[in-house]
Amino acid sequence: MFVMVVIHAVDSGVPVNLSSLDLNLVVALRALLEERNVTRAGRRIGVTQSAMSATLARLRRHFDDPLLSRTGSQYELTPLGAVLRDRAATACDVLERVFTSQADFDPRTDAREFTLMSSDYGAAVFGVALARELHDVAPGVHVTFRQTTPTVLDNLGTVLSTVDGLLLPHGVIDGFPAVELFTDQWVCLVAADHPVVGDDLTLDDRARLPWAVYQRAYDAPVTRQLSMLGISPRVDVSVPSFHLLPLLVAGTRRVALAQQRLVELFPTPGVRTLPCPFPAVPVQEAMWWHPVHTQDAGHIWLREVAGRIGRRSGVR
Known part of the structure; x- marks a missing residue:
């Protein structure tokens, strides 16, 4: 077709x-x-x-x-x-x-490669747990993570048809089946010795201070939420990795938004974590997949494993 x-x-x-x-x-x-x-x-x-x-x-x-x-x-x-x-x-x-679709799939004996597209955040928070699970129950199964790009949503149907899953939060993608994974919260990052920000970060601070952002300024739903409050980010630097945001904040006047789970997994010296000065929409991470995979036995198993890991991860 x-x-x-x-x-x-x-x-x-x-x-x-x-x-x-x-x-x-x-x-x-x-x-x-x-x-x-x-x-x-x-x-x-x-x-x-x-x-x-x-x-x-x-x-x-x-x-x-x-x-x-x-x-x-x-x-x-x-x-x-x-x-x-x-x-x-x-x-x-x-x-x-x-x-290569299969009518039957036995994770204990079958060998198969699953490809997931994800940001470094999804790979770190969910992918590590998935890889650990596969190591224990499916020794012949291999998982490959591909980095998402700013243009992935431009041709979403085609992208999803060429991978087994796409890890993205609700609010970024819709209209395809998904396995719910976990929820998370946005937090603000500032330097520990920031010359302007004290114990709290205000909306005025976010409006006037330079930002470090992931990819494009409005790729995250929370940043679009800020724009609805009349705040447009003054982007100082953009990077393809959430992991880099704390490093780009340390020792500078920059501010950044990052996911709480990632910040806790990789604490960065010289960086403070502060609550968002507005009711930031939570992250609801999901694994999205193309309907072409619906009846594939191996993919059904992968979705079951993903859902099980997601239930264990729970709400943050």
Whole structure:
């Protein structure tokens, strides 16, 4: 189904009948666009250079586009080729998941890799407990964590179809099934020797002091809540990791918002934790998943394990 979507999106709205499509072309397309070299692409998927050249010609006819164009001694992607590179990779991931689905799953004997997308916060607070559980009850199971990016919500359905789960709080994502994990609270971080902030942090302090933030200023629902109170963060520095926020606050005039569980897991010298000066919306963390996984036996087991860990974690 996904391959039809990919082709439909780039061929002026003309659907493709999957029964007439050689799905090996998707694998070849990915190799060609990622390698940008016929010989390397052929070696990668185990075919000769001449066979890969013939495949490239076939793909060019199908898309009515060169896909790869020579620039000096190198090949560069055409604009359409650049679009298809990511879509071909996603299509291959989805196809692999389709054909590795299982009717039965025994965690004591089966070997399988589960991929979860998460911030460093979700990986630390939930992922560590999950990995410990898998180590005890599923010795052949492997879990991989991928870092979320600021653009993950731009194409959410596609992202979810290529992983087993996405760890994000409610208020950021909606419309997909989820396993509830745990709740948490937001706290404010300031330097222990902050020259302005005393025993309490006020809304005026948050409005006038520089901020350290995770990714983009409004990626966290609590920051959007502040904007509704008329406070726009004056971002001094942004980072891709919640772990870095205390380090970027220590010894500075900056302030930051972080999750209480993470702060307690990784205390940072020279940093104070203060209550939020407003009723901050709690963090309700969940593992979101695509309906394509609904009947997969291994994924059902993973969801059960995640829910069990979440119930143990409880409310903070």
